[in-house]
Amino acid sequence: MRSVIDQLPGSKIREVANAGLGRDDVLAFWFGESDEPTPAFIRDAAVRSLQDGETFYAHNLGLPELREALSRYTGSLHKPVDAGRIAVTSSGVNALMLAMQALAGAGDEVVAVVPVWPNLTAQPVILGASVKRVALEVRDGAWCLNLPALLAAVTSATQVLLINAPNNPTGWTITRAEQSAILAHCRRTGTWIVADEVYERIFFRPDSVCAPSFLDIAEPDDRLVVAHSFSKSFLMTGWRLGWLVAPPVLMPAIGKLIEFNTSCAPVFIQRAGLAALAGAADFVPGLVQRLQACRDTLLPALAGVPGVTVAVTDGGMYAFFRVEGHDDSLALAKRLVVEAGLGLAPGAAFGDEAEGWLRWCFASREPVRLSRGVERLARFLRL
């Protein structure tokens, strides 16, 4: 086995979940998904496709009608994007891996804004690249980018800059001004930007239906790949469907890489994706409203627990917080499972920069589950 694979750390979230194995009394908020199943209008489309016998291979880059629909959907949120620049992928994480396979290999330098969902930083390592981490910082109770530090870290030796915003786990959302400065800098250094914008619709500012995107400001030929997913905005985590937007020059390479990775996304899953996009205008705003209600239940309740500090967040579906006197997040998360029946993700799972923090996914059909979870945390801390 390649030593780089042997040395990949296991998932610390799984480690915590394993501590609760066999217990059905744990209130689990450790994974990044809602407890609400995919809406019926999306499931029905997949069932119809299967009943119609759509069980064959498809085009590497996706069904033309889905690429067209994604082009219209993207254009409704950002600048117009030609369908020829869109590839349908087998999940968001697959979109990110394809981008990384196309752009970074042995000896290349990748700069990543962290803390971040660990899959993003593992992918370049798997491919033999090195990862330079630039840490977000907490200012006035919210996670923020140190823009000068990031720009200093990205040089002409940097092949790829990886940015996930709205960010998992911190909830940090990049600003338009930061995006503009980063894009201008990367044009100078010749660095590719891989932007993970899978949470763009899970955004709670009243003046916008989605978070700032690099697609709003970039030109079609810019060195930019944006990775997307059906998982979060359409409650489709188990379907494994995503897409990416890339410049025309990269598309033949993406097509080849899809052939050698998965060959195509299953047609019946793509039909579900088409139904999701057709229903997006009716479905997504309601989902965002429900998630906002969850956030507005959880954040103040957590902030009211003595010793707890919660980061302010407008995007994503996570509360990120720390507890005074508890600096080892993995140990605390394990104790919370065993002693309090509360399942959270340890900050350490997202990098050393997030040690001491805990992540709580607030996407829940019943906000009362969140309140019950906070009661368990408060009781545990009182003991």
Ligand SMILES: Cc1ncc(COP(=O)(O)O)c(C=O)c1O
């Ligand atoms: C930041 C981030 N990017 C990408 C993904 C990938 O989503 P999926 O592979 O389910 O499409 C996730 C999932 O949790 C995520 O948190």
